[in-house]
Amino acid sequence: MAGGGTAGAFAAVASARGGAKTALIESKGYAGGIAVEGGCGLHSFYNLWNAFNVEKRMVVRGIPEEFIQRLYQAGGCSGHNETIMRPEYDNDTLCVDVEKYKYVILDMLREAGVHVLLDTMAADVLKEGNRVTGVVTESHQGSEAVLGKFFIDATGYGDISARAGACFTEPNDYPxxxxxxxxxxxxxxxxxxxxxxxxxxxxxxxxxxxxxxxxxxxxxxxxxxxxxxxxxxxxxxxxxxxxxxxxxxxxxxxxxxxxxxxxxxxxxxxxxxxxxxxxxxxxxxxxxxxxxxxxxxxxxxxAPSITIRRARCIECDYDISLDEVVNGVHFPDEVFSYGFHDSAPRIQIKGGKTYGMPYRTMLVKGLDNLFAIGMMITSDHEAHMATRNTVSCMAMGQAAGTAAALCVKQGLGRLRDLPYTKLYDALKLGNVWFDAEVPYK
Ligand SMILES: Cc1cc2nc3c(=O)[nH]c(=O)nc-3n(C[C@H](O)[C@H](O)[C@H](O)COP(=O)(O)OP(=O)(O)OC[C@H]3O[C@@H](n4cnc5c(N)ncnc54)[C@H](O)[C@@H]3O)c2cc1C
Incomplete structure (x- = not known):
């Protein structure tokens, strides 16, 4: 795992809880990323129920919501509250204390048994054919290599994917x-x-x-x-x-x-x-x-350094489109549901619905054992205005970490070989909410 930010911390917890020996490489002295450095409210655990007068549903649950409950108990967040005056944007307001967030997420990582490498830069990768075999790290201790079977790039910048030879673009489309x-x-x-x-x-x-x-x-x-x-x-x-x-x-x-x-x-x-x-x-x-x-x-x-809305956009097996986001499309390989768009009401997910995030959106094209998660996927700017938000990134983290651990357990060589039914069952066990019927059930 490289990058212990918004997405990566949740991936590491999920992977370790899934039974995989997990190392998290984070360049700063804490985990949490932009959720503790740049953001405001965490958008969003719910569908837009007020805007469309439909059933109120908490559509992201699992480890992200468990974390919010722990943070609330620690006095580190406002809990879920209704937004007043602009129902067409986000109906749920959730504000955090950034220092409590940093502490509680680290506590969760350690409790899950993650080997947390702080103040450590993921500087390069080792590769054999289409496989990443290790991540080269730089710390005060010197240069080392963290070897592994499966890797997750959650660096925000896509550093690992780029080093591994993945195709990417750099849209430079945000301040x-x-x-x-x-x-x-x-x-x-x-x-x-x-x-x-x-x-x-x-x-x-x-x-x-x-x-x-x-x-x-x-x-x-x-x-x-x-x-x-x-x-x-x-x-x-x-x-x-x-x-x-x-x-x-x-x-x-x-x-x-x-x-x-x-x-x-x-x-x-x-x-x-x-x-x-x-x-x-x-x-x-x-x-x-x-x-x-x-x-x-x-x-x-x-913030200790600037925060970005994106740098590299990594090419993955599937690239979710704006049309799929706004029309609330669900997929046969989806790993969570999500119902917020940051450009609402100009661009809104119709009818208070949710869309599904396909597993394929996180599989780095051309590589067998590397996930890309967080802000670095989804090429279309307007679709990215939904997928990049904090709660979506956290849910991606749980999905990728759960999948990586399952692949280890099953002795698989490629992330693409993981049977979806196994992943679905493991995500359900992890309290992930599927807002639509998944075809195989
Ligand atoms: C200013 C700003 C405001 C925003 N406001 C909101 C908001 O109000 N609500 C909302 O829901 N979303 C908001 N967003 C969007 C959302 O916060 C981000 O898209 C999301 O947090 C990105 O998560 P991530 O895990 O991809 O990246 P990050 O959270 O940035 O995580 C990346 C992590 O990787 C680490 N890292 C990077 N490179 C390396 C390396 N080479 N080696 C080791 N570690 C590395 C970083 O230190 C960081 O911890 C905002 C974004 C920005 C920039």
Whole structure:
């Protein structure tokens, strides 16, 4: 397993629980990835029940939901709460404390028996024919090779797949981001400012600092408040959406910047790191000036490095299309169901339905034993706006980890040889929800 982020951590837990000897190689000193560095709410465990007045269904369950329950018990998330005002976007609001998230996910990984290699870079691969036989790592201990039967690329950047010779594109179709946590600013005041000035488009209430029914998420449009505020925020790439589970603290304020070339380019990345830190300082000034009572606000946390919405897009056996996403298509080899699209209501999954994610979407084309999971699959930008979201990535993680462990147990040589019925049964046992009848049952 390379990459212990949003998808990879769940893959490693699933693989170890499935009985496979599992190593997780993560370049940072913690697991969690963009879910703890860049995101806001976790989109989404549910279908769009309110938008279409249909049955409310929790469509992602399994290890991701088990994790959320543990995080909630640890006081690290808001739990599931209904979103108010914009039912056509996401009906479930789930906000996290990023530090608790990092701790609880590591605890789960260790408990499952995963050998967690932190501060360790997956730098290269060893290969024989169509098989990856090992991942070369770099750490303070030196260069080593982690050998294995099956591998999962969850690096976000697709580093392992690219090194292994997979085909890929680099669409460079999103801005990169450094999200900051801002202290000394009250979300109630933030909410009131947007509401009273006609800029509020969405909010949610939930548990904050131990009290129920508090504002935990706010989104709006700076440009609806005034042209000059809209222009200033736009020039800085500063989003208005924010979440928190603490008084006097905003967990995420996103600051965006569009690089000229793909963020896999080293020098483009370095320039973006600098530019985003400049923009964060200016965004803080704008917030201090704009929000009443935020005059002493300060940056309490930034991501250790920029977060991306994608770099490489790895070619896999199947590439799910926008048409399949929005029409809620289900597949004979699907591994989970999902019901959120980040461009809703402009692009929406019709009728509060869900689509299925086929097993084939995670099989790296031309390689026998490598999965690609997380943001690095799905070439169509608009389809990717659904598949890349956190909860979808977590569910992919459980699917790939479960499948890899089954392949080990069955003594298989190729991920493609795993009988779907075995995978389906194992996923069901892992409490994965299938929102549609799977043909073989
Ligand atoms: C700024 C931003 C805001 C977002 N907001 C939301 C939101 O509000 N809600 C939502 O649902 N989704 C949101 N998304 C989308 C979602 O967060 C991501 O698509 C998803 O988290 C990606 O998960 P991943 O596992 O593919 O990548 P990551 O979570 O980035 O995981 C990759 C991991 O691999 C590690 N790594 C990378 N290269 C190597 C290497 N060579 N060796 C070892 N380790 C390596 C990284 O350190 C990281 O931990 C947002 C994305 C961004 C960028």
């Amino acid at each position: 990169v981001v450094n999200s900051m946590g801002v202290g000394g600013i009250d979300i109630d005041k933030y909410y009131a400012f947007l509401r009273d000035n006609g800029g509020l488009i969405e909010y949610a209430r939930g548990t904050r600092s131990g009290k129920n029914n508090q504002i935990i998420r706010v989104d709006g449009r700076w440009s609806q408040i005034s042209g000059s505020l809209g222009d200033a925020a736009k020039a800085l790439g500063m989003s208005s959406v924010t979440t928190t589970i603490h008084d006097d603290y905003l967990m995420f304020i996103k600051v965006n910047f569009k690089t000229a070339v793909s963020p896999s380019n080293r020098d483009a990345l370095a320039d973006a790191e600098f530019e985003l830190r400049r923009r964060q300082q200016a965004s803080l000034e704008l917030l201090r000036k704009t929000i009443l009572g935020a005059e002493s606000a300060f940056i309490a946390r930034t």
